[in-house]
Amino acid sequence: MKPLTHPTSPPARSRWRRSLAVLLVSVTAGVVPAAAPAQSFNNVPSSARLPTLGDTAREDLSPIVERKLGEEIMREIRRDRDFLDDDAIGEYLNNFGGALVDAVPGARGETNADFTFFPVRDGAINAFALPGGFIGIHSGLLLAAQTESELASVVSHEIGHVSQRHIARMLGQQRQDALLPLASFILAALAAKASPDAAMGVLMGGQGLAVQRQLNFSRDAEREADRVGFQIMSAGGYDTSGMVAFFKRLQSANKVYGEIPAFLSSHPLTSERIVDIQARIRETPYRQRPDTIEFHLAKARARVLQDLGTTARRDTRTTLQSQLAQQHRQQQVAAQYGLSFLSLKEGDLAAARSWFDKARATMRPKEGVFSAAPASDGGAMFAVLDLEIKLAPGQPQEVIQQALRDAQAATNRYPLSRALARQYADAMINAGKLDDATRYLRDQVQLYREDPKLYDLLARAYSKQGKIALQHMALAESYVLAGALPAAVDQLNFARKASDVSFYEQSVIDARERELKARQKEEKEEEKGR
Template sequence: MTALALCAAAACAIAAPAEPQKKPDNSLPTLGDAARQDLSPVVERKLGEEIMRDVRRDPAYLDDDPITEYLNNLGNALVVAVPGARGETNADFSFFAMRDPNLNAFALPGGFIGAHTGLIVAAQNESELAGVMSHEIGHVSQRHIARMLGQQKQDVLLPLAAMILAALAARTSSDAAMGVLMGGQGLAVQRQLNFSRDAEREADRVGFQIMSAGGYDTTGIVGFFKRLQTATKMYGDIPAHMASLSSHPLTAERITDMQARIREIPKKPRVDNLDFQLVRARARVLQDESVGGRRDTKNAFETQLKEGHRHLQAGAQYGLALLALRQGNTVEAQSWLDKARSTVKPKEGVFSTESNAGDGATMFTGLALEIKLAPGQPSSVVQGAVQDADLARQRYPLSRALARQYGEALIAAGKLDEATRYLRDQTQLYREEPKLHDMLAKAYAKQGKIALQHMALAESYVVAGALPAAVAQLELARKAGDVSFYDQAVIDARERELKARQKLEKEEEKER
């Protein structure tokens, strides 16, 4: 997709480079002053954050820790592969998934990059997925949003945000998308589309550099490209009038350009990490949990079990384990998980089957904890999950998903004092993780500490950008019967700060 509103409704955002290049050039271009003058990095990031608040409220937003962690590990590894990939704004990238069968990916202002589950499932190897993400990183690093706005006035900022959201909503309501294109927006859309074609060519080149420098097999993109080209229904459920905004024509010329560029560089065969197949399986399960969807998912995994590659077999077994867990069958879930572990490394023990974090270690461990913490499990199993989660977070300290699972295990086991101590420390270290604040609020609620519960919820709303809701939670905390003098002082100071931020945001909106 483009880096703009038209990106969300466009077809998958991988594209072939516009021109063959004899030598790979890892130095990314620098933009001129015009772009910076029209949209500052601060405003660009703020716009992206505003859009993400609404995206996270979309039912299609997939709030799944293992998938999010995988996408961020993959995406950020690509970002660091090429000096300058963060662009002149030194963008802080964030990657997320949307529950959607369409083969889409898109970049939003400020470094937010989304991938549809359909894209993750359709990718046959990690290089294909890396190609898509590299293309989107290229949009961000080249500041295509700022450059497009250099051709327009600042007052289109809010319409652009609205268009992105309408495009995301178009999956379920064509009226939402149609409304965006009415009221004089047609000309602006056309200008964006004209610009986007040039932006796509630039993102093609930059994305190719990034994935090549990251050590991925660039030939994988061509195969994925051809599958998209021959697909009988390119845009899934996206209405035709939105699909027509696509800036990603999958032409034979672009495929030829990609092939020409590939011939100029050494081939880089790459063995995928097991994590890729496990994430594909997880995305397939979570993409459609209707009765029919689960039936189709099970059939797909049963077919995949017949594949000769052990990683494919383990991915199918992992998927069947998650599918059984989502259906409430913990015994069957554990059985399939054990089979998946045995398929790749037939050893005994909770941790002995995984040695490297890229070989399914955190995902196997995380699913094992999910099973032990599932509703209806005996107290002894839940208590055992605390010890397992503690070992897991120490063994894999970089996994935020496992760190949060340890907090969940403490709460589930009734170790509330330990839970609040741990989660307070975590919220200080990772202030931008709303789940931590929510978990802390849950622990306080179980302890009957109502004032602290509302104060923790207030911080969760702050992270989500919902300042009015955060202030409302502070008011509830102030009125709680167990509020202390110290709590009152903290509440007063925080409320003044948040109201000042609200005032500033309103002033900025008026200036737009």
């Protein structure tokens, strides 16, 4: 597939987003749920039991094919400049979403699907589910959510779409070879960033009429996603009233500004849905859920990254500075953290360090308000920003050496943090510990084979060691994960021609090249079948 071109104007991006939203809701809403008996889980309250839709094994899209479709779409999304490639925000969303999924037995659905939550740089208040368990969350949604319970209400709703396999069930009504045309359909909307009217033209054609027919089923699918989302929220310990509060605020925004918020456009909200949710809330004991500091820190990073490089950047600084005056300590910490991150992005390392130190000092009040367990004290996100500052271009060698020591300590304290693992490798490379870096990264790529950033770091370490063949072999694996098979084969050819390539490496290169060319041939045959 060709890489996406970028839009030349914000209106073009808006039209592309609207086109994609229409396509996604047509997929997630294209099925009428059938009545089925409640599931039986040992020691699980009825409010935490997910509905089943009966035996549809013969109708469902194959989970393997569904995942393949989702991965195909994700490769295109990751190439787009509006994919928010921020390790700290991505890690927060995956920890947050993963905890919601794990809160209820059966929330992963019939296929025990792996979920991936990813941020998108877009001011629209929206979220969307893709085939295979991929859930996108707009930066605008993260900023609009006033509490973590409100964010949980939307994310749980999207989990409901995935767990009930709305996409697979809609496609299962057709022949399974409808998968590839649908993939082309959705990817056409992504490619339409260069020419947004092309996507609208598709919608006006025969396929557009099919989409409209599928939209007729949206009410049932959305109501079911509400029900599942409510159960997940409740089991996860969140304030379930956050769901109605957030929906009502979106409706109010619609009345005040006269423009339907993106989430309501792609997830039509009816009075029946609100009444249904309110009835469920009355049956659930009230539970107050304090927000984690990570929620506020993620919002601060999202605010900076959403407006970076735009005329709104000055407004970002003003917003963060006004937030300093709030009485809530978490808000103050987040504002200082955000100002530090903004200063870092602007290249002012002294200001970045000053604001960071203020945020850390505010985080440690005498009364010990934030003396919680490491998993909820924001320590990992603080460590990420601290290392980002210390590893920024222009820092002296003594600061880089300190970054290496700090990174090692942080990975020991937070061993599951992927962001810190990458920064630890980066610190070793910058400090000249190349043998240590390559050993560490080789272990990491064995543990996390689907992480292209690890292969990029490994290629960088090999390059500094002068190991050219290994450098190109590592880059080839990074390109494979990005879905760029021709570029991966080119890298293998470069590796084969390197002066330092060994006989063993030649054998590995030959075997890998045969595998990738077979995959290329398979993809070309699939393209012809479309």
